[in-house]
Amino acid sequence: MxxxxxxxxxxxxxxxxxxxxxxxxxxxxxxxxxxxxxxxxxxxxxxxxxxxxxxxxxxxxxxxxxxxxxxCMAPLPRAYQWADGSAYVNHVELVRKARNADMPDSFWHDPLMYQGGSDDFIGPNDDIELQSEEWGLDFESEIAVITGDVPMGCKVQHAAQHIRLLMLVNDVSLRNLIPAELAKGFGFFQSKPATSFSPVAVTPDELGDSWKDGKVHLAVRSSWNAVLVGQPNAGVDMVFSFPQLITHLCKTRNARAGTIIGSGTVSNKDASKGFSCIAEKRALEMIADGAASTAFMQFGDKIRIEMLDKNGKSIFGAIEQSVVEYHQK
Incomplete structure (x- = not known):
């Protein structure tokens, strides 16, 4: 459905x-x-x-x-909860390596997760409004699930039954605001503006055998200014499945119907699959050359995020957005 x-x-x-x-x-x-x-x-x-x-x-x-x-608005235009994980640890490892930061071993068995703003999602074709290009606007191509009610302490073997729908995500980040925020030790806030989602949310059965072990085994395609820059397979290198992310979220609290949980930036160890965010591209440049050469998004830039089935048909429709200068209303 x-x-x-x-x-x-x-x-x-x-x-x-x-x-x-x-x-x-x-x-x-x-x-x-x-x-x-x-x-x-x-x-x-x-x-x-x-x-x-x-x-x-x-x-x-x-x-x-x-x-x-x-x-279309976002399938769920506002939600009681939006929690974004980082299930593709390869992405985290690359970003940390680029800034010569150690990778804690715990990241491989204890998911990273933050709670984002859920009161003001934007639609799949709505503009991304930006006040300053100096803030370092980046797209992040992800997958998310919407859950029903999930009880506190839900075990991983029972978590999948609480997944109602899946969507694609553009978890917009302002990269140049992130370091100062994280240095405070209290997490993201101003660096995470409104998130956008695919036009359509689908039940897991719509994915057929591409939905397996709580993962979507298809490529997430990201096109930046009409150039395909990434098509990593979302089922490859996903260290934590969606049931595992749900279990992590519900360790100490209930999750109510309408909770959205994101996978984090889809990333493969195989660099030939491209990138799902500019930060990863820049990290690879820093590792190889000592400096990043790819700029973040500018006014007028466009991003398209889509997933095709095995027959080349769009599953969720496409997120397709332009970056525009924000003028206070």
């Missing part, structure tokens, strides 16, 4: 069911007004959405219309 949220002038938008080929959609009228409403009562609402999905794919849904990602 594929779901999206239509911009309608409200904070939470209107829930859509989207066809498998991403060509048509239908408003989930009379089933659930919003994505959060569906997640809150998933066992009752999901089967009804599934029936509408089947009718839509068969061309039998009444009031079906052309699906337009430009009219």
């Amino acid at each position: 594929k779901l999206a949220t239509l911009k309608d002038g409200s904070r939470d938008g209107q829930l859509l069911v989207v066809s498998r080929d991403l060509k048509t959609a239908a408003i989930a009228d009379g089933i659930a007004a919003s994505m959060q409403r569906a997640l809150d009562d998933w066992a009752f609402i999901a089967p009804q959405l599934q029936l509408l999905y089947e009718r839509l794919n068969a061309g039998k849904a009444s009031a079906a219309f052309e699906f337009d990602t430009q009219k």
Whole structure:
């Protein structure tokens, strides 16, 4: 099943069911007004959405219309919780090596995770508004899951059953603000502006055998100014699976329906697969040459993030954004 949220002038938008080929959609009228409403009562609402999905794919849904990602908000426009992990430890290792910092052994068996802002996500085609190019704007191509209610102390063998949906993520970072923030010892804040997500969120079964062991075994494609710069396989070198990230999150607290958990920047040890963020490219340059030569994003730059299935068809639709100068409203 594929779901999206239509911009309608409200904070939470209107829930859509989207066809498998991403060509048509239908408003989930009379089933659930919003994505959060569906997640809150998933066992009752999901089967009804599934029936509408089947009718839509068969061309039998009444009031079906052309699906337009430009009219989409993030699938979950605001969430009770957004926690981003760093499951691709290769990425962490490269960034630390570039600045001659040691890699703690604990990073290989205890996930890194931070809690980001979840009250103001932006849509898949919304502009990335930036006040200053000097802040070092970077894209970060990731995968995320949306969970149902997860009890505190959830064991890893039970965690997968709480995954409701998957999405792509652009976890925007302001790299030049990060060092000073981390030096305070209290984590990210100003260096993590609004996050964006793919037009569509999908249930795990939509991925077929590409969803295995709590990982997505397909490439995440990142194109920067229309040039493909990365296509690492998300199932390769993912040290911590999504069930493991959920278990980590819920060690000391419950997670409520609508919690979003990110994988962190998708990264492969095979450098020929390219990069999913500029920081990784710069890290490789620093290791090889002693200095970074690739600049961060500038006003007018564009980023496209997408995942294709084994037949070359888009699964989630594309995140496609431009960087624009912010003017206070």
